[in-house]
Amino acid sequence: MARIEPIELANLCLISDGDRILLQNRVKRDWQGYALPGGHVEPEESIVEAVIREIYEETGLTIISPKLCGVKQFQTEAGRYLVFLFKADRFTGELSSSDEGEMHWIKRSELASIPTVPDFAELLAVFDREDLTEFLYEKTPENDWSVRLL
Numbered sequence: 001m002a003r004i005e006p007i008e009l010a011n012l013c014l015i016s017d018g019d020r021i022l023l024q025n026r027v028k029r030d031w032q033g034y035a036l037p038g039g040h041v042e043p044e045e046s047i048v049e050a051v052i053r054e055i056y057e058e059t060g061l062t063i064i065s066p067k068l069c070g071v072k073q074f075q076t077e078a079g080r081y082l083v084f085l086f087k088a089d090r091f092t093g094e095l096s097s098s099d100e101g102e103m104h105w106i107k108r109s110e111l112a113s114i115p116t117v118p119d120f121a122e123l124l125a126v127f128d129r130e131d132l133t134e135f136l137y138e139k140t141p142e143n144d145w146s147v148r149l150l
Contacts, residue, residue: 007077011051013066013086014127015059017106018079021057026102026117033117034106038083051086059103060096063088070126074137074145085135087127122147 015038023034039054048066057062067086072083076079097103106114111124119135123127126132126149134150 006033007049008079008081009041010038010081011041011047011054011064011086012036012072012083012123013051013055013088014124015061015091016067016080016087017053017105020081020105021108022061022083022103023058023093023106023114023116024058024097024103026101028100031117031122033115034104035101035117035120036123037100037102037103041084047084051084055088058094058098058100059093061091061093062094064090070133070135071121072135072137073125075139085126092114109130122149125149 026032026035028105037055037058038051039058041050045053045066051066052063054116055061066086067088068084069087070085072085074081084114089128095105096105111120116140126135136150137145138148140146
């Protein structure tokens with residue numbers, strides 16, 4: 001069994017300001033709804049520099065000292081898709097949106113009333129709970145996706 005596999009690297013960041021979190025109302029046809037901002041890690045780019053760059057490109061904010069708090073992963077036909085999950089509560093700059101979607105500060109108490117991306121609540125648990133560090137999508141015998149939190 002090979003110990004090396006193709007892998008695609010990405011990141012997401014939970015940016016908080018008091019009781020509000022920054023969400024993007026995604027416009028892409030895949031994965032529509034309110035989601036955390038983030039994007040891909042470029043070749044030879046550090047993981048931390050990638051999340052700082054992606055957040056700036058999508059939000060206009062420069063996050064300060066993002067903290068790695070977990071991973072999200074799933075298998076694709078091409079290989080593994082690995083998403084580094086970061087938190088940040090310090091930032092500079094003026095909020096703006098990008099062609100990825102409109103940015104909105106949302107109070108946590110209002111999350112249930114907005115259309116978030118699928119499995120957002122489970123993903124948020126990885127950010128919020130000290131006992132969790134991984135969000136894993138797995139295929140069921142019926143070829144559906146299920147979420148396992150570890």
